Amino acid sequence: MIAPVEPYRVKVVEPIRLLERDERVEKVKKAFYNIFLIRGEDVFIDLLTDSGTSAMSDNQWAGIMLGDESYAGCKNYFHFEETIKDITGFKNVIPVHQGRVAENLLFSQILTKGDYVPSNNHFDTTRANVEVNGAAALDLVVEESRKPSEEYPFKGNIDTNKLEKLIADVGPEKIPVGMMTVTNNTGGGQPASMANIRKVSEIYRKHNIPFFFDACRFAENAYFIKKREWGYADKSIKEIAREMFSYADGCTMSAKKDGLANIGGFIAMNNDSLATQLTNMLILIEGYRTYGGMAGRDLEAVARGLQEVTNFDYLEYRIKQVEYLGTKLDEYGIPIIKPTGGHAVFVDAGKMIEHIEPENYPGWALTVAMYREGGIRSVEIGNIMFARYDSDSKKEIFPELDLVRLAIPRRVYSNSHMEYIASVLKHINENPECVKGLRLTYQPKVLRHFTCRFEEIDN
Ligand SMILES: Cc1ncc(COP(=O)(O)O)c(C=O)c1O
Structure with missing residues (x-):
């Protein structure tokens, strides 16, 4: 797929910085392996959400x-x-x-x-x-x-x-x-x-x-x-x-x-x-x-x-940029939800991260690895966010899919950012040992994903 062309040019820029790898290792550890707890300024590319993150004209x-x-x-x-x-x-x-x-x-x-x-x-x-x-x-x-x-x-x-x-x-x-x-x-x-x-x-x-x-x-x-x-x-x-x-x-x-x-x-x-x-x-x-x-x-x-937002050229570019990222990931053999949606690419982490048991949260572990390997923040929509506790078996029941959402802010990142994101995921896919299983050390009763804490375990 040819990269879609932005129907705008840049008038103001906001510098972003990729921290050194050892700094990222330290930051994510200090955040108890919960990327919600990392400061925005320590993130290179922030795909946590497309909500409230648009660049205004x-x-x-x-x-x-x-x-x-x-x-x-x-x-x-x-x-x-x-x-x-x-x-x-x-x-x-x-x-x-x-x-x-x-x-x-x-x-x-x-x-x-x-x-x-x-x-x-x-x-x-x-x-x-x-x-x-x-x-x-x-x-x-x-x-x-x-x-x-x-x-x-x-x-x-x-x-x-x-x-x-x-x-x-x-x-x-x-x-x-x-x-x-x-x-x-x-x-x-x-x-x-x-x-x-x-x-x-x-x-x-x-x-x-x-x-x-x-x-x-x-x-x-x-x-x-x-x-x-x-x-x-x-x-x-x-x-x-x-x-x-x-x-x-x-x-x-x-x-x-x-x-x-x-x-x-x-x-x-x-x-x-x-x-x-x-x-x-x-x-x-x-x-x-x-x-x-x-x-x-x-x-x-x-x-x-x-x-x-009702301008066709804007929407064509917007949706094609999401599709462009999806196509790149597909080319690299990374399982995604197809076809790509309007605002995000969803990686099927349960399928991609085969060496980690569902109980050790492969989707969440992928979000940690994406930050550590590339300074990218994404969000798990899976075993942590949607598990149900079964009091009879005393076990968590996980959702059908353990996904990681890469939400693309509107008019914010360029196609070269998309290529970078895809290359980080490719690197992780080829080096699965950089994704480590997790054990919960703290969780609140509701909406646990925002504040829960983990430690990493040996796979
Ligand atoms: C489909 C949908 N409905 C409602 C909301 C809630 O909107 P807000 O975060 O502005 O309260 C969101 C936010 O992400 C959403 O995606």
């Missing part, structure tokens, strides 16, 4: 200077609102400082104990916000999503048979909202097709169940529809996005992804009385309705980012 930075910090009615809010209405068509737009607040507002107002919220896959903050309100967050993604090497174009689709069955089993009154994550982050950043979105919407509408998108990466999803679904090749990204949103009743969104901003988010919906209820809650927990926890300047950055 000159147009966005110019907008920052036009921030109106009036408490009520700042002009940037109206630009923000107008932009979101233009893209989504929803009547009410409520700003929040990041995506999980939108989830909190929605679920705290509409869910009660014993309810169900289906989705393709819930992202962890979405799931937590559903569960904290006593409801069950159900993942109804299609079976193809579970097959790493199967090149199915829309692995983010919802299995509509499972959805119909759930509604028949529990009754529509037990489902106050149905969700769909686009693209499906937890399922590998895979898209949902327009046909699937339409069908899911039909099912929800038939049963009077409101349908909301978790729309963090709506533009990346629209790009995949344009490229992979019949009938959309000649439509613009905005037209496709508008059609996607037309099938839903609202959306939550973290603007830290396809808002191309470092902070921000919103919840938008057609239902006026729900919007009033959520606005009252917003004032209690975030801020007034025209800023919702954000500075005026950040509202402006998001408004401009949302327009830029």
Whole structure:
């Protein structure tokens, strides 16, 4: 594959430094082999997340200077609102400082104990916000999503048979909202097709169940529809996005992804009385309705980012850069989830690191090796993040796949950074002894990956 060309040129640079190997060895040891505990400045290439890590454009930075910090009615809010209405068509737009607040507002107002919220896959903050309100967050993604090497174009689709069955089993009154994550982050950043979105919407509408998108990466999803679904090749990204949103009743969104901003988010919906209820809650927990926890300047950055993200040339480059990294890894024989998703490449660490037992966390061990060998920070989405403790056998039950996610920040790294990342993984693949098994020495009760500690063991 030919390296994709950046549709921008660089105006400002941020120096990054690759520490010497012995310094990296020391840093990761001091961080108890948990790369969340390493300082950002000690990382050479940071692939921990694509959230809030985008490089803003000159147009966005110019907008920052036009921030109106009036408490009520700042002009940037109206630009923000107008932009979101233009893209989504929803009547009410409520700003929040990041995506999980939108989830909190929605679920705290509409869910009660014993309810169900289906989705393709819930992202962890979405799931937590559903569960904290006593409801069950159900993942109804299609079976193809579970097959790493199967090149199915829309692995983010919802299995509509499972959805119909759930509604028949529990009754529509037990489902106050149905969700769909686009693209499906937890399922590998895979898209949902327009046909699937339409069908899911039909099912929800038939049963009077409101349908909301978790729309963090709506533009990346629209790009995949344009490229992979019949009938959309000649439509613009905005037209496709508008059609996607037309099938839903609202959306939550973290603007830290396809808002191309470092902070921000919103919840938008057609239902006026729900919007009033959520606005009252917003004032209690975030801020007034025209800023919702954000500075005026950040509202402006998001408004401009949302327009830029629908630019085809940007998206073509963005998705192709992720694919470029995936292709390189594939060439080097490193097992990855195929096809590559919108925002990340997922390495099948369980398959790649054969000499470490699942109990010694091969995926996590790979993240340690990537830092030690190349100063790269990635994130394990596997045996540490998703294990369940079985009190009968007193053993951890691990997820089907032990993955390492290489999330690519938007407009930040060049193709030569991608080549470097691939070469570090190639080196590790050829020298597996540099990946060492791990034993937990400390873990908190919830969300253990953020703060747990390890020691290395001899393989
Ligand atoms: C699909 C999805 N939903 C929700 C969120 C939560 O957004 P935030 O981190 O802004 O709270 C994320 C963040 O990564 C996400 O990927």
